Amino acid sequence: MDVTVCPYREALMREAQEKNADAVVLSPALPGEGDFIAGLIFPLRRHDIRIILLPGKIDEYDVRVLVARAIHYGVFDVIYDPVNAEKILERLRNPASYAKASEGIEIDLLQRQEEWLEKLETAPSETKDEEEMEKAEKDEKDGKTGEKKKGRDSPRIRFPKIPGLKLRKPRVRPEGSIEVPSLKFVVWSPTNFLMSFTAFNLAVAAAKYNLDVLDVALLNFNVAAPETDYWFGVRQDRTSCRLEDAGLATLADAFSPDFVTRVLELKRDWGVKYLPVGNKLINIGTPDFPPGEIKLFEDIIQKAAAREARRKKITIVEAGSWFEHPPAYAALQNCDLIVIPFSGSLQEAALVEQQLGELRRLDVKAEAAIISYLDSEVKIRDPAGVAPKIIIPLNMDGYLKSSLLKKPYCLLNDATKAAWINAVNALLC
Secondary structure, three states, X not given: OOOOOOOOHHHHHHHHHHOOOOEEEEOOOOOOOOOHHHHHHHHHHHOOOEEEEOOOOOOOXXXXXXXXXXXXXXXXXXXXXXXXXXXXXXXXXOOOOHHHHOOOOOHHHHHHHHHHHHHHHHOOOOOOOHHHHHHHHHHHHOOOOOOOOOOOOOOOOOOOOOOOOOOOOOOOOOOOOOOOOEEEEEXXXXXXXXXXXXXXXXHHHHHHHXXXXXXXXXXXXXXXXXXXXXXXXXXXXXXXXXXXXOOHHHHHHHOOOHHHHHHHOOOOHHHOEEEOOOOOOOOOOOOOXXXXXXXXXXXXXXXXXXXXXXXXXXXXXXOOOOOOOHHHHHHHHOOOEEEEEEOOOHXXXXXXXXXXXXXXXXXXOOEEEEEEOXXXXXXXXXXXXXXXXXXXXXXXXXXXHHHHHOOOHHHOOHHHHHHHHHHHHHHHO
8 A cells, every 4th residue: 555645735636646546534634725625625526536534523513514514525434533543544444434424413514514605695684583594494495485585785694503502582590690780891992002902801800810709791892803802712714603703793783682691601711701703704894783783782781781690790891993883882882981091192192082072972971991001100191081090011022922822911920910900909999
């Protein structure tokens, strides 16, 4: 048996044809560019080359999705981790059947994975939620037809279904669960200066250092610059989406406040309950939301603030810099305190003053506080009408180290811990 090793994806098809390969042992870990299914599996199977697929661990949802898609192209020889040479040789000698390949793969995936991909182009744009879509599919299968709803004149593409998501009726509050007063902070800056950094570290510090006192939720309304999503591991995979990756940009005009409760129940790092902007799939730009979208975002905030908890609830909203954008305006209008990250420049101070004045004219009543990332000895002019002022010295080396280690700045060392704990305490007071 002749064996050739191919070091990267781009050379695989050429090597397989030059060697007249009967089989290819293939893993998605193979380095290179291009889609694994379209760029490797499809052309190999098109030339009747057998594939022994090493997809990873079967308990990972993305692995099962990959296998379901590969089965569609006639790939039945699948070996999950842990892999060894004996298993590969056994599979080469004894090809697997469809029944064997589909073991452990949800029937829903096997039946619908390709449908989901097709529906990215064809799904109706007026569907309210998952249950309506399932009813429409059932009617279609039963041969029932009706007048199709006209979609909006929009290039946006609807995400058809998120595995694991089921919009549920409100649950009966369990005995012993209590309503706890909730504070709502919005992190906003007209310059977008360290806005994601501030919202993220405030949430982590509040959750991490007050575990027995605070129940912390972070809502990301910064749809144009969702940096915080990357800290929480939200994936931008164009072909599939876990429940953990779904958010405002995923569902767009199909988004329902009921979705908030489901997402905030998910276990996230650092003890923070997080609503992401989410996986955009193949959408471009910021999402379209339905008419009355300010009310939608107000309902999202209220739904999050009304979550069940046995501790004092803190809801932090990361808003976009443009206060007229509905998500940001809804957050500013419905918060108890506006937290403004501040660089210290005179120009920024003037801009903050001017836009806070406009917000007051729009009847935004919440008080504003500054978090200044400066050495406390530096003399600057703070924006008028903003108090309290909280100083967190920002070390650029520490800032970059935090990013490289994927460790929140507020957890980096004793000095950063103390600064952020003081910031949380000051805001709570």
